[in-house]
Amino acid sequence: MHARIGENGDVINREFLIFGKYRGAIVYLSSLVDEPSIYRDILKPLMLTPSHDKDLDVPCQELIDMIWCEYLHVSKGKNISEVSLILESLFQGNTLFVVEGSSEAILLDTRTIQKRGIQEPQTEQVIRGSREGYIEVLETNLNLLRARLQTPDLRITIKPIGQKTKSKVAVCYLNGITNPELIDEANKRLSKINTDGILDAGYIEQFIEDYPYSPFPQVQNTERPDKTAASLLEGRVAILVDGSPFALIIPAVFNQFYQTLDDYTERFIIGSLIRTIRLVALLFSLFIPALYVSIISFNPELIPTEFAVAVASGRAGVPYPAVVEILIMEVSMEVLREATLRLPQLIGGALSIVGVLVIGDAAVSAGFVSPITVVVVALTTIGSFATPAYNAAIAVRMLRFPMIILAGMFGIYGMVIGMLFIVNHVLNIDSFGVPYLSPFVPGNKQGLKDSLMRAPLWWMSHRPSHLHTLDNTRLSDNDQPSTDSVLQPTREER
Structure with a gap:
């Protein structure tokens, strides 16, 4: 020895x-x-x-x-x-x-590991919900998960992965709900991983995803044990890694990445409104810059005359075409955003505000960009911040640049070509055999109740059909909200 x-x-x-x-x-x-x-x-x-x-x-x-x-x-x-x-x-x-x-x-x-305290997740903050988030110790994370699913049906299998690190990886699912084929496929992909070390859950994600060259994430990650528990109740599988404060949830479809816990803890009318605002912001961040470039460069007759005059006067003296102008501003914003993330928190907050104001005002005053371009880029940036999932927001930011270039080359036709490529791509990918656009394609009535809008909880009596769960019922027909007015005065009392 x-x-x-x-x-x-x-x-x-x-x-x-x-x-x-x-x-x-x-x-x-x-x-x-x-x-x-x-x-x-x-x-x-x-x-x-x-x-x-x-x-x-x-x-x-x-x-x-x-x-x-x-x-x-x-x-x-x-x-x-x-x-x-x-x-x-x-x-x-x-x-x-x-x-x-x-x-x-x-x-x-006799193992003991120094660990930080349980804190609110920094990347998934909510208005109404739990303030507990995962930490880097697997046993603590499993404790947080079991505290929310106090049932013997919660099964956890732990296996070491990594020839040097021997990192403990836990596969969690609900017995009697999760499809056994999904569990077997998850274990099969994990068993094929043969690398020196697994230092974070992100390593696992890259080894088990179906389409590594796609900009869209096919595995959802979360710091929240309550979100993990909700996914397990739907019939999904969660993967936790010792040393990582993130859990991986499989399979993942597109609509999961713009949903948050607030959508369910608030009343369904409020949750649907917030979700709709989030979707509008996503569309803003993807299409508004390309639409602006295509209209200014090719189809100015599509905007009202008064507005066209205001735009033309604002662009007077700008030496670049609209596509170059937008690309310069977008690249500058991405650089500023990345610099803000890497700086200490106190300095980063000041830079994000002062930097945008100073650089934007200086660029307009120097005649490099027009005021309308600054407004468009600001709307685009704010819209990208509204997407809850960081990896999904990066995918939208990545696709924004080819959309701008296509719009600068072909106008509205270029935008349509870009949209067709994006739609065709998401229609052709899946996550562990589940179509990425489920429940839209293929259409599913039960799944559509929790997609663009959120229906009342008592309407969603079945689990998502695209997960092919063993037990499809999660709410009995008798679990409806009571409408009895028990404190209403009777006629004699009136």
Whole structure:
């Protein structure tokens, strides 16, 4: 073992006498274990001679079994004899206990990891809902998930992935609801991953997605345990990785990426309105710059005369065509946005406001861009911020540039060509066999109740049909809101 471990300053080898007569030793990594518990639960019980058995004399193998059953105060452990497995477990935070003369050792679970507190997710903040988010410790994340799904049907399988990191990956699903074929496919794709290390859930996402060259994400990620629980109740599978505060949800379809928890915690009228605003913002961020370029460059007769005069006067003196002007401003905004994300929070907030105001005003004053272009780019940027999922927002931002170029080359026809390419692409991709535009294509009446608008909860009595769940019913017909006016005064009381 010493030859395999090499020089490691945090490897502790402590030899001692068991019950004052048998030679033994423990080996552990001080950086991964709870040392006070080792002293209290392992060394102290074994170094004290039992008063009732001072003349103890048993063979080594019987001694190992007796120590494990009577003296060790550790809840988890196992006997092991293979050196390769011993080393692997040792670097996972286990403590090795050996007795001279025995061919077996005992691995004791004494692992402890420093972790941050549970906080509100930074990327998925809500107005009305839980304030708990995942952290980097898998056991804590599973605790948050089980606290919301207190049922024996919640099944969790944990497997190590990564030849060097041995990262623990948990596959979670609800037995009796989730389609077994989906579970088997998820486990199959995970078993095919053969890499040195898995440091984040994003590594897993790139290995298991169906279309890696598509700009649209096919795996949803979330920091929220309540969102994960809701997805499991629908019949999906969640994948959590030790060391990552994100859970992956499969399969994922397009409409999941503009939905938030607020859509369900608020009344359905409010939730539908908010969702509609979000969809309008998404369309703004994708099509408004291209529409502006196509109208200014090719079809100015489509705008009212008074507005056309105002636009022409604003563009007087601008040396670039509209397409170049929009591209310069869009690239500048993307650079500014990326710089804001990488700066410290206090400085980044000031830069995002002051930078936009100063650069925009200076660009207009210098005659590089027109005021209407600044307004269009501002609307586009604000619209992209309204998309809840960061990876879906990046996909829209990425597609915005070819749409602008096509509009600058062919006008409205270029926009139509770009739209046809996008629609054709999303119609041809899927996530774990589920069409990406479900429930729109193929059409599903039950799924459409939770798509562009959100229907009342008591209308959504069945799970999404495109998931092919074993139990399709989630709400009985009797679970309808009560309309009895129990406190309304009777005629005699009036």
